[in-house]
Amino acid sequence: MKQITGTKQKILDTAERLFGERGYDGTSLRHIIAEAGVNLAAVHYHFGSKQELLDEVVLRKAGPVNEARLALLDRIEAEAGRRPPAVEKVLEAFLGPMVESAERNPQFVRLMGRMHAEGLIPGILRKHFQPAASRFLAALRRALPGLSEQEFLWRMHFMIGAMAHTMCRSPEFPGAAAGDVRSRIARLVVFLSAGFRAPAPRLRRSR
Amino acid sequence: MKQITGTKQKILDTAERLFGERGYDGTSLRHIIAEAGVNLAAVHYHFGSKQELLDEVVLRKAGPVNEARLALLDRIEAEAGRRPPAVEKVLEAFLGPMVESAERNPQFVRLMGRMHAEGLIPGILRKHFQPAASRFLAALRRALPGLSEQEFLWRMHFMIGAMAHTMCRSPEFPGAAAGDVRSRIARLVVFLSAGFRAPAPRLRRSR
């Protein structure tokens, strides 16, 4: 385990902080290197491009979050035995670890929300979260056998939107005590579970 | 009614199209002026800045949408008499006109979603939609007397997130027939109504 030179580390740390504070587009490489006290070209040497820097910032944090999520899901599924676990449980397992990460490092969840916001960046989120997310998708699917595949996918999208927006905008939100992340999750879980459980709409043949 | 010079109009039309197609950050002024066949400085002469150009693009479309929304809300409230109208009705009145606008001009709703996404741009959406939105907020509030103010506001945020994400990302979405906007709305309304109606969570004193 060699101690990494420091330059790369400093860039990562500073980038994580600034991306979280001001967004990806809102943070210039020059701002990052100024605060980190390194040279501009060092960024491209170590990471190749601004996007790849972001990629590594996300990667560093996404790993632990995903592991925690999957561990929770394992436990929940074990507890449920052969029956599918409750929607609420699955959603909590999905949202909880992100929240704990947020408590240790508020900037990170902010960044997650922002990234979803800024258009997902080509596919970074998908890349890092897809593997874990698809297991949750399957678990939710089992918990909601009554929904058509299409209806189910739409509801996943509604969920993702609500989640991202909540993570991203909550700090600047009236009445949202800064540290009150747990109740934020509780509220989200209740809201989303009810939405997921709602009977599917009867649709007129379109047009 | 003087015929506007043409330059301003051309810029607006082109900007609306390109912003919708490639997002705000993804569209350079130079790209806009090239397609519109005008000079770069003309943009700053007529609009002042790229942001203010976006502002006017939104303004041009937001007006009719808001009028339609409020007209629907009036009708619904009249029909309901002294009783508050159903959550579903209010949500439909809110989402419907946006959808109709989308059918005439798919790019616009796309842009709306994207703007929410790209970080709201300082306050453009708030500026143009707040007046109408606050009447809807009041109507929803009356339809949901059981919720605490705070719970209610959070749920509004969940709704906005789901809405924005759905508008923004739906075109590139598997299984989403392009023209199938009406059923998209129906699904959203069902999902959100159920969420709004869910009993509020019991929250542990935080921490």
Place this chain on the structure above:
DNA sequence: GTCTATACTGAGATAGAC
């Protein structure tokens, strides 16, 4: 292998001639 200096291209903005 690491890092620095510097140059290149394209962005938004602005002053001033016409």
Place this chain on the structure above:
DNA sequence: GTCTATCTCAGTATAGAC
């Protein structure tokens, strides 16, 4: 009202010092 020229600041690329 319109256009040219120019400014500043992005992200990126490369040559070469250590």
